[in-house]
Amino acid sequence: MEPVITVGLDGSPESLAAARWAADEAGYRGFTLRLLHAWPLLAPEPTAVPAEIDQNYWARRLVHNAEAELRKRRPGLTVLVSLVADEAQDALLHAASESTMTVLGSRGLELVESYFLGDTSMSVAARSERPVVLVRAGTRVQAPPAAPERANDVVVALKLHGPCDDVLDFAFAAAAARNAPVRAVHGQSLPVHAYVPWGVDHDVADGVAQDARKQLEQVLHPWRVKYPGVEVADTVGLESPARAVLRAADGAGLVVVGRRRHRLPAPRLGPVAQAALHHARCPVAVVPHD
Numbered sequence: 001m002e003p004v005i006t007v008g009l010d011g012s013p014e015s016l017a018a019a020r021w022a023a024d025e026a027g028y029r030g031f032t033l034r035l036l037h038a039w040p041l042l043a044p045e046p047t048a049v050p051a052e053i054d055q056n057y058w059a060r061r062l063v064h065n066a067e068a069e070l071r072k073r074r075p076g077l078t079v080l081v082s083l084v085a086d087e088a089q090d091a092l093l094h095a096a097s098e099s100t101m102t103v104l105g106s107r108g109l110e111l112v113e114s115y116f117l118g119d120t121s122m123s124v125a126a127r128s129e130r131p132v133v134l135v136r137a138g139t140r141v142q143a144p145p146a147a148p149e150r151a152n153d154v155v156v157a158l159k160l161h162g163p164c165d166d167v168l169d170f171a172f173a174a175a176a177a178r179n180a181p182v183r184a185v186h187g188q189s190l191p192v193h194a195y196v197p198w199g200v201d202h203d204v205a206d207g208v209a210q211d212a213r214k215q216l217e218q219v220l221h222p223w224r225v226k227y228p229g230v231e232v233a234d235t236v237g238l239e240s241p242a243r244a245v246l247r248a249a250d251g252a253g254l255v256v257v258g259r260r261r262h263r264l265p266a267p268r269l270g271p272v273a274q275a276a277l278h279h280a281r282c283p284v285a286v287v288p289h290d
Contacts, residue, residue, distance in 0.1 A: 003031040004080070006099040008092050008121075010037065011062045013137035014105025021135045021283055022103040023070040027077055028177040031100060033070065037063050038084040038091035059083050089120050096128040101285070106134035106277060122277065125286040126259065126267045131170055133254075135283045152180035152253040157245040157272050159258070160186060160215040166289040167258040168219075172227045174254060174285070181231035182223075183252070186216050187244025188236065205238055212236045242275035249280040256285045 007022040009015050019035065026033040037059050063081050071079060084091040096102040104121040125132040156171035158164055175182045194204040216234045224232055237244030249255045257273045269277070269286065276284045 003029070003100045004034050004098065005029075005031050005101055005103060006034045006036055006092075006095045007103040008038070008088065008105070009035050009063055009066055010088075010105075012105060014107055014135070016066060016105075017137045018103045018105040018133075018135040019066050019070060020073065021133070023074045023077060023079075025101075025103070025133075025174075025177070027074045032078040032080060034080040034082055034095070034099070035063050035066055035070075036082045036084060036091065036095050038086050038088045040085060040087055042083055042085035056083060089123055092120070092124045093127055096124065096130050096132065099130060101131040101133055102128060103133045103135060106136050106284075122269065125273075125277070126269050128286075129261070129288060131285055131287045133283050133285045134277055136281065152178055153183050153251075154178070154180055154254045154256060155183045155185055155245065155248045155252045156256040157241065157258065157276070158184050158186050158216065158219060159241075160188075160212060160219065163289050164219065164258060167256060167287045168223050170285060170287045171256040172223050172230055174256070175230045176227055178253070180253060181233060183248055184216060184220055184232065184234045185244050185248040186212055186234075186236050187239055187241035188212055189240055190238055209236050209238060242272045245272055245276055246279055249276065249282060252280075252282050254283050254285060255280050256287060259286050259288050261288050261290055 005022050005026045007019045009019060023033055039059060042056055042059055060083065063083065067079050067081060071077065092102060102124065104124060106121055121134055125134060154171050154175040156167060171182055188208065190200065190205055190208060194201050194208065213234065213236050216236060220232060220234060235248060237247065245255065245257065255276050257276050259269055259273050262268065273286055
């Protein structure tokens with residue numbers, strides 16, 4: 001099956017920003033773009049009825065307007081259109097199971113008013129078996145060559161214990177597609193014994209940082225070999241993982257965070273993913289892993 005990037009559309013500024021980002025991503029990678037609009041009240045395709053009695057008219061218009069803009073933006077891009085008579089979350093999760101990635105709009109901490117946003121986008125990101133990217137309105141597309149340093153960086157949040165291959169694979173592939181560097185970030189709070197009455201014992205802090213950097217280098221080594229053309233930088237922050245990632249995300253082009261696959265009735269996002277989705281100003285990719 002040809003690789004597909006699916007984007008959920010509802011006509012909001014956030015979903016249109018997601019569609020533009022997804023179109024660019026499909027263009028970088030040579031993938032097909034699928035525009036999906038879901039609404040339970042959509043009817044089977046009518047046969048030649050006037051617009052005033054066609055209950056699918058506005059849905060078709062919404063998707064076709066977006067399609068026209070994206071074809072103009074990315075000539076030659078293969079675009080598929082899907083109108084689905086179903087709840088948005090169910091339709092998106094089904095589409096995500098057939099897609100390389102799913103792209104949705106996001107409003108971060110702002111008020112939720114749109115059908116595809118808020119609880120739906122978060123829920124899809126928490127449940128999908130494949131990567132989900134959340135994009136805010138006003139998100140900058142890939143920066144031109146003269147853009148400020150770091151404007152295209154792919155920031156990836158890493159733990160030093162446990163599986164991270166799926167997360168790194170996504171981050172390095174995204175960076176290679178954009179000809180952008182990867183910045184691997186690990187945040188680690190200092191142990192209690194590092195704190196002394198006058199502040200922080202710098203010897204302990206330096207030891208913790210050096211040990212983390214060695215482990216980080218070991219984790220990254222196979223990916224440097226697999227992607228020799230991707231520039232890689234690593235950062236160890238002696239602070240909470242969420243804080244370290246948000247600090248690194250400032251000015252970046254994409255943040256990649258992992259999410260453990262939960263076999264529970266109510267899957268959830270971890271604290272780093274939650275912090276990135278609520279506060280990072282750039283697109284955030286949530287990548288499930290075992």
